[in-house]
Amino acid sequence: MLRTGAFGLLLVYATAMPLLAGGLVLWALPVVDAQLRAAGLLGLPLFAALGGGALAAALLPATLLAALAGAAFGLWGLAPAVAAYAVASVLVFEVVRRWLRVPVQRAIARSPRARATQEDLARATFRVVTLSRLSPVLPFALVNVLLAVSPVSRPVYLAGTLVGMLPRTAAAVVAGAATRSAFAAMGEGTGDAGPLGRAALVLAVAATVGLAWYVVRAIRRAMAR
Numbered sequence: 001m002l003r004t005g006a007f008g009l010l011l012v013y014a015t016a017m018p019l020l021a022g023g024l025v026l027w028a029l030p031v032v033d034a035q036l037r038a039a040g041l042l043g044l045p046l047f048a049a050l051g052g053g054a055l056a057a058a059l060l061p062a063t064l065l066a067a068l069a070g071a072a073f074g075l076w077g078l079a080p081a082v083a084a085y086a087v088a089s090v091l092v093f094e095v096v097r098r099w100l101r102v103p104v105q106r107a108i109a110r111s112p113r114a115r116a117t118q119e120d121l122a123r124a125t126f127r128v129v130t131l132s133r134l135s136p137v138l139p140f141a142l143v144n145v146l147l148a149v150s151p152v153s154r155p156v157y158l159a160g161t162l163v164g165m166l167p168r169t170a171a172a173v174v175a176g177a178a179t180r181s182a183f184a185a186m187g188e189g190t191g192d193a194g195p196l197g198r199a200a201l202v203l204a205v206a207a208t209v210g211l212a213w214y215v216v217r218a219i220r221r222a223m224a225r
Contacts, residue, residue: 010107014139018061025060029068036072044073048080052087058141066169070176078173082162085169089144089161096148104149118146125152126160133164 025032036043047069054060065084069077096104108114129152132143147157 010142010145014058014142014145017058018064018139018141021054021059022061022064025064025068029071032068033072044076044080045083047072047077048083048087051080051084052091055084055088055140056091056144058139062140062165063168063172066172067176070173071179072176074177075173077176078170081169081173082166085140085165086158086162088140089158092141092144093148093154093157096145101149104145108146108149114146118150126156126163129157129160130164133161134167 036047039046051060051065051069055062055065062085066077066081069081069084071077073080108118129147132138132147147161152160
């Protein structure tokens with residue numbers, strides 16, 4: 001375990017934790033959805049704040065959070081999902097750049113894979129940041145950390161993040177919104193859609209990932225030309 005190094009442990013955490021915590025959220029989604037709806041308009045900023053914190057701590061996959069926003073708020077969920085990305089991105093960027101830059105750079109220096117990735121991001125232009133955000137596979141929190149120790153400026157970092165995240169976020173929100181009526185029908189307003197409802201959500205999220213993957217691949221190819 002010690003041979004893995006600090007960056008290796010960070011990679012494992014940023015990859016595994018969102019999957020584990022995301023699975024728990026999926027299981028409890030009917031209750032979470034009912035609570036968000038009960039909050040009314042306050043549910044939108046509440047979702048953005050809590051979602052941003054969860055993303056910053058690598059407790060949820062970014063695409064899953066967007067799907068949850070769509071399931072809870074319909075197409076209006078795009079706004080709190082994007083806001084959550086902005087909150088998480090700025091939070092991690094400022095914490096790492098202000099207080100953790102040197103330790104993170106030391107950890108990167110010990111990992112050949114991390115050094116290679118960091119070299120690619122050394123020329124962190126708007127285009128590079130946008131492309132790094134288009135992939136639904138790269139851990140959102142890990143990319144935040146790597147960009148925070150790169151020379152990228154704050155405006156370019158935030159703008160590239162929001163533009164790059166938008167296509168897969170929109171696809172995820174649409175897919176999540178499509179499950180709203182199914183949950184309402186299964187739950188009958190009780191806040192619990194049962195095993196069948198949870199299974200339907202898992203299938204919906206799987207379809208979301210597939211759709212997002214297709215969309216971002218097309219965009220990445222277009223930008224790479």
